[in-house]
Amino acid sequence: MIHGARPKQARLRTCPNVLLSVIIFMTKAIVMFSGGLDSVLTAKVLMNEGIDVLGLTFITEFSAIDVPKFTEKIKKRAEAISLKLRIIDISQEFLGLLKDPFYGFGANINPCVDCKIYMLKRAKEIMEKEGYSFIATGEVVGERPMSQRRDTLYVIEKKAGLKGYLLRPLSAKLLNPTVPEETGLINREHLYAISGRSRKPQMELAEKFGISEYAQPAGGCLLTEPAFSSRLKDIIKHDMLNIDNIKLLKFGRHFRLDAKTRFVLGRDEKDNENVLSSAEKNDVILSPKDFNG
Ligand code: SF4
Known part of the structure; x- marks a missing residue:
């Protein structure tokens, strides 16, 4: 495992004729x-500690109804x-x-534990x-019933191959110290002991950091x-799982006609546009010829 740190060069002027280079x-x-x-x-907690932070977002077709719009909001x-x-x-x-x-x-149908392990494995790569020292998540002990139980947090860390290198700054003081805390890359005393489903502590912290807009972006x-x-x-049961079919699930009314046929009915103009744009070349498109409907 790489525990890299990016050298930053600073120049200190000690006297008019001597320039001292210091590697930080x-x-x-x-x-x-x-x-x-x-x-x-x-991210703010780490940035405030002087850490060079990369935000990493994994997007899937399940992230939102309108994935491009959701992506823009994250940006x-x-x-x-x-x-x-x-x-x-x-x-x-x-x-x-x-x-x-x-x-x-x-x-x-949310495989949250497997999902987190998968994403963290990708992040670990x-x-x-690229020489990052550790990975951090915004997980809070006890905030979600399955994937954020204390024991599950440890399972996720271990299965992702990140034992000791996965920091949860918002709940760090309730969890075992991690390598970045033990080696002084980050001061454990500056981390938090938030737990449970109440959002109040996070809102107070947001206020302290001057963050005013924090609703989940687009669902x-x-x-x-x-x-x-x-x-x-x-569609999983009928072996029809692919990206185009997933896009179609987001719109219209749905009927199963037989084991191989799913019927999607656009309810309005927007539904119709989305259905048309998600249709594959083998799909059959039906539209009324001489009337609206
Ligand atoms: S952890 Fe669960 S809720 Fe979050 S993206 Fe993965 S499956 Fe969805």
């Missing part, structure tokens, strides 16, 4: 950035705190996680290749929505 090693870290408040605060959130951002689309690879996730699904993961999940289960 700046710690580099990756923050898993969703644009939601917890990830914004996490704006990053810009608002002067965070460098990298966005990677993992829609195709993500489909494999939906077939038989090792840790199962949450209340809907970047960390090692949340569609895999946690019951109506979308039920449509998705149907």
Whole structure:
């Protein structure tokens, strides 16, 4: 594992004729950035400690109904705190996680534990290749019933191959010290002990950091929505899982005609446009000839 730090060169003028060069090693870290408040605060906590932070966002077709709009909002959130951002689309690879996730699904068709492990593994590859010292997430102990239980946080860290290198700054004081804390890359005393579902501590921290806009940008993961999940289960069951079909699940009314045929009915002009743009070349498009409807 690489524990790199990017050298930053500073020049100190000691007297008119002598220039002294000093190498300052700046710690580099990756923050898993969703644009939601917890990830914004996490990035801010690290940036305030003088760490060179890269925000890393993994996007999938399930991230929002309107993925391009959602992506723009995430970019704006990053810009608002002067965070460098990298966005990677993992829609195709993500489909494999939906077939038989090792840790199962949450209340809907959300394989949150497997999803986090997968994304962190991808982040770890970047960390090692590009010399980042550790990875941080905005996870808060006890905020979510399945994926943010204390024991699950440790499982995710271990399975992602990041034991000791995954920092959760908002709950760090409730968790085992990590390598960056133990080696002094970050001061544990400057981290937090937030837990539970209440958002009040995060809102207070946001106020302290001067962050005023922090609603989740454009909704949340569609895999946690019951109506979308039920449509998705149907196409998985009938072996029709692909990106174009997922796009179609976001619009219209849906009917299953037989094992091989799903009928999607546009309810308005916008639905119709979306249905048309998501249709594959083998799909059959029906439209009324002499009447509206
Ligand atoms: S809510 Fe969606 S994106 Fe978030 S961890 Fe769960 S499956 Fe992954």
